[in-house]
Amino acid sequence: METQPLTLKILNVISAILLAIASCLVFFYAPMELVMGQVQRIFYFHVANAWVGMLGFMVAAVAGIAYLRTHNMKWDIVEQAAVEISLVFFITTIVTGSIWAYPAWGTWWTWDPRLTTAAILEMIYIAYLLLRQGIEDPDRRARFGAVYTLIGGLSVPITFLSIRLFRTIHPALIGTASAASQGGFDMTPRMLQTFLFGLLTFSVIFVTLLWHRIRLGRLAEKVEQMKLEVMR
Amino acid sequence: MKRNPSPVTRHPSLVTRRSSPGSFLRAVAAITWKDLAAELRSRELLSSMLVFALLVILIFNFALELDVKTRSTVTAGVLWVTFAFAGTLGLNRSMAVEKDRGCLDGLLLAPVDRSAIYFGKAISNLAFMFIVEAIVLPVYSVLYNTNLFNLGLIGVILLGSVGYVAVGTLLASMAVQTRTRDVLLPILLFPVVIPVMIAAVKASSGFLQGVAASELMTWINLLIVYDVVFVAVAFMVFDYVVEE
Numbered sequence: 248m249e250t251q252p253l254t255l256k257i258l259n260v261i262s263a264i265l266l267a268i269a270s271c272l273v274f275f276y277a278p279m280e281l282v283m284g285q286v287q288r289i290f291y292f293h294v295a296n297a298w299v300g301m302l303g304f305m306v307a308a309v310a311g312i313a314y315l316r317t318h319n320m321k322w323d324i325v326e327q328a329a330v331e332i333s334l335v336f337f338i339t340t341i342v343t344g345s346i347w348a349y350p351a352w353g354t355w356w357t358w359d360p361r362l363t364t365a366a367i368l369e370m371i372y373i374a375y376l377l378l379r380q381g382i383e384d385p386d387r388r389a390r391f392g393a394v395y396t397l398i399g400g401l402s403v404p405i406t407f408l409s410i411r412l413f414r415t416i417h418p419a420l421i422g423t424a425s426a427a428s429q430g431g432f433d434m435t436p437r438m439l440q441t442f443l444f445g446l447l448t449f450s451v452i453f454v455t456l457l458w459h460r461i462r463l464g465r466l467a468e469k470v471e472q473m474k475l476e477v478m479r
Numbered sequence: 480m481k482r483n484p485s486p487v488t489r490h491p492s493l494v495t496r497r498s499s500p501g502s503f504l505r506a507v508a509a510i511t512w513k514d515l516a517a518e519l520r521s522r523e524l525l526s527s528m529l530v531f532a533l534l535v536i537l538i539f540n541f542a543l544e545l546d547v548k549t550r551s552t553v554t555a556g557v558l559w560v561t562f563a564f565a566g567t568l569g570l571n572r573s574m575a576v577e578k579d580r581g582c583l584d585g586l587l588l589a590p591v592d593r594s595a596i597y598f599g600k601a602i603s604n605l606a607f608m609f610i611v612e613a614i615v616l617p618v619y620s621v622l623y624n625t626n627l628f629n630l631g632l633i634g635v636i637l638l639g640s641v642g643y644v645a646v647g648t649l650l651a652s653m654a655v656q657t658r659t660r661d662v663l664l665p666i667l668l669f670p671v672v673i674p675v676m677i678a679a680v681k682a683s684s685g686f687l688q689g690v691a692a693s694e695l696m697t698w699i700n701l702l703i704v705y706d707v708v709f710v711a712v713a714f715m716v717f718d719y720v721v722e723e
Contacts, residue, residue: 315719370670381657390719391653402671409674409701
């Protein structure tokens with residue numbers, strides 16, 4: 248059993264420390280927001296999670312293309328790791344978003360472009376995992392996974408655009424005009440620092456988790472190979 | 480089984496290794512012809528798609544209050560949900576038949592470009608969808624006393640079906656090779672095909688409510704962009720999906 252490399256062990260510790268510091272910053276350092284009060288503090292982690300989730304999706308799409316070109320299994324492992332982790336980050340995003348939404352907008356959910364696209368993205372991740380589950384041949388699994396991340400990756404921007412158009416032409420939605428959702432948030436320096444620190448924290452956590460998941464994938468592949476040898 | 484052998488199936492270019500555009504088109508035509516001919520004989524695909532589509536419309540009658548007022552706003556959505564579900568059925572059956580009877584292996588052994596297989600299947604799937612749509616439209620018109628014979632609507636249905644079938648054929652080829660098969664196709668297809676649904680419903684609704692075509696250009700352009708992008712991607716990537 249190969250043990251965790253030293254860098255990974257250090258990363259584990261760093262991630263934990265960063266998360267602790269980020270939490271402290273969020274609760275004690277960042278100022279109280281005028282309009283929404285304490286609930287607004289979720290924003291620091293919510294947006295960081297969302298960006299990291301999108302990053303994971305891009306990593307998956309790139310790994311997919313890399314696999315199709317090189318047929319090297321390591322890209323398949325990276326792709327699956329990226330999708331699984333992004334799934335979790337996005338679920339966190341959606342849940343924290345809902346927690347924020349209820350006091351801020353009076354509803355747990357709304358069908359505005361970003362939320363709808365987030366939901367669709369989650370469905371694509373889950374569909375990807377279901378697709379992989381149904382295939383036994385590892386090469387075919389890798390190929391299909393890569394093709395699906397490619398198709399999904401292309402459709403998501405188009406989906407976001409079309410939902411945006413859908414909503415702008417029928418502007419009859421109540422309560423979706425949250426400043427943060429339009430990206431035009433005015434942040435004081437302290438808020439900005441907390442926000443950026445949160446982003447850094449979650450990026451580091453992403454890399455750590457990705458590395459762990461890739462290790463897991465490689466170990467699983469080794470087990471598969473050993474199984475095949477024993478059966479011969 | 481010799482019926483009137485069409486010139487397409489007898490043409491020698493199908494058995495020689497040539498990659499000229501002529502032979503490519505002939506291969507595509509041959510595959511489409513095979514599907515259409517087989518379907519004309521058994522009619523199993525069309526009948527199941529059609530019956531399913533009509534049943535969905537029936538269910539909508541109870542699920543939604545399709546009284547005269549709401550009908551005008553909701554017709555486009557009902558139509559497209561019907562087409563999406565019936566389309567899934569058609570796509571599944573069309574690829575399952577290939578897989579089960581070993582036809583896919585036969586096609587892969589043939590000296591034609593893999594993408595010819597994709598286009599052949601896609602065009603035949605598209606033809607089946609068009610036939611179902613051509614029947615559903617008059618039936619819906621009669622059942623709900625709405626005039627659906629609108630050129631704009633028909634254009635949108637054409638464009639939307641192309642996008643749907645382009646991605647659907649690719650994903651169906653994948654789904655049919657997994658353990659879960661039929662069940663997996665809607666799960667894979669629907670999240671990816673949402674732009675088509677949005678644009679098609681918006682444009683259809685617009686045309687049905689008498690909106691001028693110039694105002695609906697955003698949606699029509701979106702449909703065209705989606706169609707072009709995904710037909711291109713699907714046929715480039717099809718090779719990876721069917722190789723053994």
